[in-house]
Amino acid sequence: MTSQFDSKLHSMVLSEDGSYTAYSKEYDEHYHSTKDGALHESLVKHVQPAFKTKQDQNEITILDICYGLGFNTLATLYYYKKNNLTSKLNIYSPELDASLVKSLKDFTYPKEFDEFKNIILELSENGIYDDELWHVEIFLGDAREYIQTFPHAKFDIVYQDAFSPTTNPILWTKEYFRDIRNIIKKDGVLTTYSIALGVRLALHENEFILYLNKGENFRDSTVASLSTLEQFLYVNIQHKITCNPQAKSLSDKDTL
Numbered sequence: 258m259t260s261q262f263d264s265k266l267h268s269m270v271l272s273e274d275g276s277y278t279a280y281s282k283e284y285d286e287h288y289h290s291t292k293d294g295a296l297h298e299s300l301v302k303h304v305q306p307a308f309k310t311k312q313d314q315n316e317i318t319i320l321d322i323c324y325g326l327g328f329n330t331l332a333t334l335y336y337y338k339k340n341n342l343t344s345k346l347n348i349y350s351p352e353l354d355a356s357l358v359k360s361l362k363d364f365t366y367p368k369e370f371d372e373f374k375n376i377i378l379e380l381s382e383n384g385i386y387d388d389e390l391w392h393v394e395i396f397l398g399d400a401r402e403y404i405q406t407f408p409h410a411k412f413d414i415v416y417q418d419a420f421s422p423t424t425n426p427i428l429w430t431k432e433y434f435r436d437i438r439n440i441i442k443k444d445g446v447l448t449t450y451s452i453a454l455g456v457r458l459a460l461h462e463n464e465f466i467l468y469l470n471k472g473e474n475f476r477d478s479t480v481a482s483l484s485t486l487e488q489f490l491y492v493n494i495q496h497k498i499t500c501n502p503q504a505k506s507l508s509d510k511d512t513l
């Protein structure tokens with residue numbers, strides 16, 4: 258199938274839950290796990306675990322690293338509607354690829370996002386959407402720069418959904434997670450699909466406590482917080498370090 262979305266840099270790919278994701282020719286990687294499915298992965302690895310701890314707040318502020326096809330942002334709106342949530346929601350999302358964002362008005366999203374067509378269009382054309390309940394803002398530029406200069410309040414939730422540490426290491430280093438620690442609330446939660454020990458070490462070295470997000474119909478993922486979370490299985494990182502003494506976190510200098 259071809260679409261106006263397909264370009265020299267990316268093409269649409271059907272994933273196993275029936276939703277389309279994309280393949281990046283530049284990074285040689287899919288935007289989502291084709292096995293777990295694009296929409297399903299967003300919901301079970303990011304939105305649902307994050308909101309398990311956040312239902313009762315008046316206002317929720319999310320950092321969505323990185324916007325990509327916008328699934329994590331749109332799945333959050335879908336989750337809000339489905340669960341009749343009424344707390345004010347702010348989502349801030351950096352994305353380096355401006356042409357990708359512009360092309361999203363031609364992307365074939367799952368039917369669950371049908372009611373957000375106007376929001377998808379506004380975000381694709383103007384990078385911003387705002388109503389009484391929802392504020393969504395895409396920053397076209399480098400996420401590293403964005404998190405160091407972010408002017409608003411701290412984050413309740415961080416969706417850590419960059420390309421893999423092998424492909425895009427600069428968004429997985431201990432220095433990167435140090436900057437994230439500075440802008441996440443003490444009781445904030447970070448969700449990521451990665452269970453790599455190097456990534457967990459980079460979080461651990463920045464005082465994050467690590468948890469396992471486990472379910473029957475998806476591969477394990479990681480939840481991290483500066484506080485204790487009762488809702489998830491604790492990951493004994495000290496034990497993992499003892500068993501893998503050679504493992505180490507990525508550092509900015511390794512990425513040069």
Ligand SMILES: C[S@@+](CC[C@H](N)C(=O)[O-])C[C@H]1O[C@@H](n2cnc3c(N)ncnc32)[C@H](O)[C@@H]1O
Binds near residue numbers: 322419
């Ligand atoms: C795995 S995709 C994100 C998928 C997205 N969360 C979604 O649900 O569709 C990774 C994205 O990171 C973007 N990216 C890569 N390096 C970046 C950087 N330094 N700053 C901001 N965005 C970056 C890529 O252009 C790509 O769109």
